[in-house]
Amino acid sequence: MNDGVFTELLDLACGAFLLAAVAVLWLRQLTSIVRAFALQGVALAAVAALLGLREGRGELLAVAAGIGLLRAGALPHLMRRALAAGAPGGDGRYQEDVSEARETRPLVNVAASLLSAALLTFLAYAVARPLVALDPTPVTRALPVALAVVLIGFFTLVTRRRALAQIVGFLLLDNGITATAFLAASGVPPIVELGVSFDVLLAVLVLGILTTRMRAAFGGTGIDDLRELRDR
Amino acid sequence: MNGIGTAAVAAQVTLVVVGAPLLTGVMRKVRARLEGRAGAAVTQPWRDLRKLLRKEAITPVGTGPAFRAAPPLLVATTAVVAALVPLVSTATPVGRRADLILVVALLGLGTVAVALAGLDTGTAFGGMGASRQMTVAALVEPTILLAVFALSMPAGSTNLSAIVSGGLHDPVRLVSPAGLLATAALAVAVLAETGRLPVDNPATHLELTMVHEATALEFAGPDLALVELGTQMRLTVLLGLLASLAAPWGIATTTTPLALALALAVLTAKVALLGTALAAAEVFWAKLRLFRVPELLAGSFLLAVLAVTASYFLTGA
Numbered sequence: 072m073n074d075g076v077f078t079e080l081l082d083l084a085c086g087a088f089l090l091a092a093v094a095v096l097w098l099r100q101l102t103s104i105v106r107a108f109a110l111q112g113v114a115l116a117a118v119a120a121l122l123g124l125r126e127g128r129g130e131l132l133a134v135a136a137g138i139g140l141l142r143a144g145a146l147p148h149l150m151r152r153a154l155a156a157g158a159p160g161g162d163g164r165y166q167e168d169v170s171e172a173r174e175t176r177p178l179v180n181v182a183a184s185l186l187s188a189a190l191l192t193f194l195a196y197a198v199a200r201p202l203v204a205l206d207p208t209p210v211t212r213a214l215p216v217a218l219a220v221v222l223i224g225f226f227t228l229v230t231r232r233r234a235l236a237q238i239v240g241f242l243l244l245d246n247g248i249t250a251t252a253f254l255a256a257s258g259v260p261p262i263v264e265l266g267v268s269f270d271v272l273l274a275v276l277v278l279g280i281l282t283t284r285m286r287a288a289f290g291g292t293g294i295d296d297l298r299e300l301r302d303r
Numbered sequence: 304m305n306g307i308g309t310a311a312v313a314a315q316v317t318l319v320v321v322g323a324p325l326l327t328g329v330m331r332k333v334r335a336r337l338e339g340r341a342g343a344a345v346t347q348p349w350r351d352l353r354k355l356l357r358k359e360a361i362t363p364v365g366t367g368p369a370f371r372a373a374p375p376l377l378v379a380t381t382a383v384v385a386a387l388v389p390l391v392s393t394a395t396p397v398g399r400r401a402d403l404i405l406v407v408a409l410l411g412l413g414t415v416a417v418a419l420a421g422l423d424t425g426t427a428f429g430g431m432g433a434s435r436q437m438t439v440a441a442l443v444e445p446t447i448l449l450a451v452f453a454l455s456m457p458a459g460s461t462n463l464s465a466i467v468s469g470g471l472h473d474p475v476r477l478v479s480p481a482g483l484l485a486t487a488a489l490a491v492a493v494l495a496e497t498g499r500l501p502v503d504n505p506a507t508h509l510e511l512t513m514v515h516e517a518t519a520l521e522f523a524g525p526d527l528a529l530v531e532l533g534t535q536m537r538l539t540v541l542l543g544l545l546a547s548l549a550a551p552w553g554i555a556t557t558t559t560p561l562a563l564a565l566a567l568a569v570l571t572a573k574v575a576l577l578g579t580a581l582a583a584a585e586v587f588w589a590k591l592r593l594f595r596v597p598e599l600l601a602g603s604f605l606l607a608v609l610a611v612t613a614s615y616f617l618t619g620a
Contacts, residue, residue: 083483085480090609093602093605097598181598185604185605186601186604188605189604192608196612
């Protein structure tokens with residue numbers, strides 16, 4: 072693989088990575104949000120695979136396969152199950168749709184959050200400048216993209232009301248951190264990556280259970296209802 | 304070889320003027336067939352125009368120069384844009400002046416003229432339509448300009464001929480993240496600018512939902528014919544521009560008659576294909592609520608911003 076093709080493919084993968092994060096902010100249907108997140112997992116795996124091919128490191132390819140399986144396969148599947156668990160049953164009677172399939176009223180409206188995403192991207196580029204200047208290769212030049220995804224993930228985490236949208240925000244944050252590791256230092260050792268991946272998987276499993284419990288207790292996962300902790 | 308360059312410009316303008324109603328006819332036909340109707344003939348828009356042109360010119364009482372100047376101005380600005388944009392050949396005598404910012408400004412002039420005419424009638428619908436049209440235009444303009452900047456950065460110029468021939472010689476530029484994002488942002492902007500679904504429904508005459516139709520409500524006879532023709536020409540030119548920027552293959556860079564004839568055929572095919580795809584997609588789209596339109600346009604604005612940042616940072620300025 073020559074330099075030009077590698078740079079183009081890496082840029083494309085990074086572009087798709089950032090675009091998926093933007094799509095999470097743009098979309099309202101939670102199923103579409105989960106789909107965008109799965110696409111981001113594919114893009115992240117592509118980044119890792121490209122780096123592995125470039126540097127001829129087998130373990131990086133294995134990590135890429137693991138990331139693809141976990142972030143584009145397992146995590147979206149778990150989230151879809153959590154979504155389906157809350158869907159109204161099809162017994163013919165009219166039921167109020169409490170499945171919360173949409174992010175109806177985010178704290179910051181969609182147009183404003185898209186503009187904020189633009190600002191956050193600029194911020195990421197500004198912050199990453201000195202880092203890129205240390206060793207300006209095509210790989211480190213894409214570093215701001217990863218930082219922008221970290222910031223957008225954090226923004227999603229803060230401004231969305233539905234528990235599932237917040238989980239996606241948390242996972243975007245994690246995707247961004249992983250991408251930063253890949254782009255800045257061509258990845259952390261596989262054992263660390265493995266540990267982080269299991270951590271994320273466990274977090275999503277626990278959050279999934281928590282979502283179900285919340286729905287059972289309050290009939291919804293609007294985080295606003297959880298203002299006070301009470302001991303009864 | 305200046306003669307052939309001039310011929311190319313003439314061919315472009317003629318093709319746009321003659322082809323625009325036909326494109327609309329094709330799009331209506333595609334839509335009708337997909338909805339299970341037989342649909343009118345492809346030449347029906349031309350027959351409508353002929354019928355309208357034969358009628359007597361009537362202007363409502365109390366309207367002034369803004370109302371009378373709007374239809375010719377709309378057609379004239381669009382015709383100038385059709386001459387400037389390198390749809391068929393990049394080696395035209397006006398190619399050096401085909402600045403993208405100028406093109407955007409000319410299109411904006413046409414929009415403003417129609418909106419002013421809508422205000423001039425003094426009816427409720429005209430004012431409402433004008434206000435909505437200006438809202439959409441104000442949101443579309445920054446998107447188009449940013450997408451333009453993203454496209455002009457690798458070419459080092461906002462000249463359309465330079466951008467298109469740059470894309471022809473260096474196809475990698477077209478599939479780079481910046482190029483793809485800018486094309487996507489531009490596509491959404493074109494949909495909003497030409498008043499297609501999901502921003503505006505071109506087939507509606509329902510008072511509360513229409514945007515463009517409301518400003519054109521008071522026109523009759525030849526004026527209405529000009530407004531319709533102008534709107535159809537805008538759609539054709541913008542689709543052609545999008546095709547030239549995203550897939551410039553087939554555009555003549557030399558001034559030989561053969562290349563020119565080939566480019567004309569390729570342009571017709573590309574625009575017809577884009578129009579058919581748009582008409583087919585519109586069958587499945589619903590019109591967005593007016594208050595959701597800013598969301599869509601903010602999204603395309605963000606795409607344009609990302610395109611600019613990507614073309615600046617990733618390729619390493």
